[in-house]
Amino acid sequence: MTRALDIFRALGDATRLRILQLVRRMELSVGELAQVLGQSQPRVSRHVKILCDAGLLTRRKEGSWVFVALGAAEAVEPVAVALDGWAGGEDHWGVADAARLQAVRADRAAAAAAWFEGHASEWDAIRSLHVAEEQVEAAMAAVLGPGPLGTLLDIGTGTGRMLELFGAQAGQALGIDRSPEMLRLARAKLHGLAHAELRQANLYQLPLADGAADVAILHHVLHFAEDPAAAIGEAARVLGPGGRLLIADFAAHDREELRARDAHVRLGFDEAQIAAWFAAAGLATARVETLEGGELTVKLWLGRKDGVRLKEVA
Structure with a gap:
């Protein structure tokens, strides 16, 4: 009571x-x-x-x-x-609030899009400033394993590095990004990967049917997302039974200048946040890796659609 x-x-x-x-x-x-x-x-x-x-x-x-x-x-x-x-009935406040909320989301998206367009050519170098990218890529490869990946989806593909790295293991590979400039650079990089496709799309509205993918990757994308929970939920939607979502992103930090300088919406994530978003999306946390040594700590989170918990490493 x-x-x-x-x-x-x-x-x-x-x-x-x-x-x-x-x-x-x-x-x-x-x-x-x-x-x-x-x-x-x-x-x-x-x-x-x-x-x-x-x-x-x-x-x-x-x-x-x-x-x-x-x-x-x-x-x-x-x-x-x-x-x-x-x-x-008529909910005038609700209608007005929804419209203003959409404007807030549009402001976030426009700021991030402008930053991406202005930095597309140096994107891989920008990523490497935070932690040794080869260390992150090696850890991601270890988490996904050497076997076939089936249908691979790279969400926020940028210059296509994840497709370049894992495309050979995939039967079909799709990279999506909302930036035409990023996709132009990715196409130049991936011209020899015949089974890879690139599309302009929104990470909240992926161009795949339910259960169509086997592996999805969000590589240094989530901290730019205005709604990380929705991004994870949409990625989970397109995964089939046993499908895996691999997130590589920053651990929670206090580098406030990254908001203005690099258009970061979120200052990293803690394990409880990701675990809660995974659970809400119907994913079990299968593995967690921590990669230290750079200016910022990078974390890898692996979620699995079938609810089987495999391993957690802190």
């Missing part, structure tokens, strides 16, 4: 209801919530704290940004069911 009272008190405000509905759509920073709601960050932060105290939301600090996500399912799901059941 006490918890129910806390939840109903927390929701007894229109702004807090709007915040909960927005975060149900995607993880957002406090600044982004303030932008959508048209309110000051301190005011939004107070509302977020009340929702967090009630267990409906959680906060996580990344550098100078604070990201807000949904709380535990046992608190959120009954509220979500009720809100959806009561939905109906």
